Amino acid sequence: MSKATLLKNGWIVDGTDSPRWQGDILLAGERIVALAKTGEIDAATLDAYGPVESIDCTGRVVAPGFIDVHTHDDAAVLDDPGMLPKLSQGVTTVIVGNCGISLAPVVTEVPAAPLSLLGRLQFRHASMAEYAQSVDAATPAVNVAALMGHTALRMRHISDLRHAATQAERDAMAADMQEAMDAGALGLSSGIFYAEAYAADMPELVSVATVAARNGGVYATHIRDELAGILPALQEAAATAKQSGLPLVLSHHKCAGPANWGRTKETLPLIEEMAKGQEIAMDVYPYTAGSTVLREDLVDGIIDILITGSQPHPEMGGRYLADIAKEWGVTQQEAALRLKPGGACYFQMREDDVDRVVSHPLSMIGSDGLPHDERPHPRLWGAFPRVLASYWREKGLLRLEQAVHKMTGMSARRFRMGERGVLRAGFMADVVVFDPEVVQDKATFESPKQFSAGIEKVWVNGVLSYTAEQRATGQRAGRFVRRGAAQAA
Incomplete structure (x- = not known):
């Protein structure tokens, strides 16, 4: 069993669309075992799961994973x-x-x-x-x-x-x-x-x-x-x-x-x-933009199409179809046929x-x-x-x-997924802590493999699996989730 963790004084956004509130959440094993307003989880509860690691979440949002x-x-x-x-x-x-x-x-x-x-x-x-x-x-x-x-x-x-x-x-x-x-x-x-x-x-x-x-x-x-x-x-x-x-x-x-x-x-x-x-x-x-397999019937000569990969022409990955067609002196549809099989982002x-x-x-x-x-x-x-x-x-x-x-x-x-998706005592401890003022996607079409900002900590089934400083912690706790079940290990 992983050690108990107390997330203190965060903004609790519990996944139900109810208004946020400031409070504490106690995680023990793979479950959420208690939630209360800041400082109101009683000492007996904390002692029952001790020793407890406390993490100050002041100014941060604590939400379901x-x-x-x-x-x-x-x-x-x-x-x-x-x-x-x-x-x-x-x-x-x-x-x-x-x-x-x-x-x-x-x-x-x-x-x-x-x-x-x-x-x-x-x-x-x-x-x-x-x-x-x-x-x-x-x-x-x-x-x-x-x-x-x-x-x-x-x-x-x-x-x-x-x-x-x-x-x-x-x-x-x-x-x-x-x-x-x-x-x-x-x-x-x-x-x-x-x-x-x-x-x-x-x-x-x-x-x-x-x-x-x-x-x-x-x-x-x-x-x-x-x-x-x-x-x-x-x-x-x-x-x-x-x-x-x-x-x-x-x-x-x-x-x-x-x-x-x-x-x-x-x-x-x-x-x-x-x-x-x-x-x-x-x-x-x-x-x-969407993304799927490269299909010439989706090429209309109007929208931009970014090639994400091509088996016959891997060197064309990351380039736009219109530029490739111009370079080859062919129509965009003919260029798409030459590039297949492959994938593309369609700005449609x-x-x-x-x-x-x-x-x-x-x-x-x-x-x-x-x-x-x-x-x-x-x-x-x-x-x-x-x-x-x-x-x-x-x-x-x-x-x-x-x-x-x-x-x-x-x-x-x-999707009938049982005890997930909400911060509630007894539910699975899938939890994310993020900075609401900083959280931001960084991935772009030009440079797509980029870490987002502001995601500070992530627990999966009660196991701290990601931190902004360390990235992956090396602890992996995911599993196959069956329809509607409680999901206990």
Whole structure:
């Protein structure tokens, strides 16, 4: 058991969106054991857990560890279990398996896109249970919760990805979905935006999603179209979730492409209206650029496109597609074809749209970072401090308590994560201490691998895992987090 720690006289922002208050928090073992106004945790309680290390948090915010609800860290937690890009932001739990992309249940030496977004080395888990065992064996520095990816199921079971699943293929996918839920998965994710899953129809999706619903799961989806067809795509996602009996999470909600700029004034009211009849939430990252595989159909000659990596032309990483095309004397689309397979950041959103989504009461924060990109989008290292610095302190679009709630308590509740996301006696001791006046993302598109400022200390399951002075402490205490459970070791 780790020693008891008393965090004294901090601003307690507990993850529930309640007003902050000054107080003390006692951590012992892997739990929060007491909270009270400054000086009011009684001596008998302190003696029961002694000796106690006291840390003065005057002028600092003490909050639940941040939950990154939208990651592609599936392999990163195994390849690089120190997880500094997330731990250094105050993130204590990552949700993997988003956009239909998960390591399980695909076993292959040569992962095809979009699974290749997860890297190329860890596709050796034939079941969610095997993946969970690998996570626990790796002991990453952050907790890991998982969705089962629909695209991964398709790539394992469907002989021709250009067609919807047959009944036999649906049954095989449903069996794997049941195994995943038995292993503690949070639910199902889909990414019918990608060609490998685009042919999936509603009966196929519902046949798999219903299994997740029977087991208390959720459904997160990268919808079919975030460009001109965004409204029917949102309606399709809501109908799929409603028919399956699942809570819906709309992944990285955005209005992409210049022709779509400003349309959050249409999409957000539609989502609100649909949410009157079913549970709907969404996640969002606080940037105007997205990042995914390099696709020539996303090249419109208008938006800026930054190449994050190219297998045939690795020397072009970090350069803009327009400059490469000019140098080669070809169109941008032809240059994209030459650079494939690869990845890119697409500057396809407008800031006022992002502002509306981040500040919307149904939105949570997810980084959507790609840790295996050689030059990743800066959201991998900076998304959570950026919300605090930009949307609370600078723009004033969120109260501090709202910003923290969107990164903690709301996330744990929407994803059925049990005793996490809130500072409460008996809950898991995932805690971050930060300086509210200093906290700031430092990662940029030009220099994306930068530590944020102001994140001072991070505890994961009661273990001090990160300090601003030391960076990683060398103590890793993360584990596979199962749906809704108390999570005791």
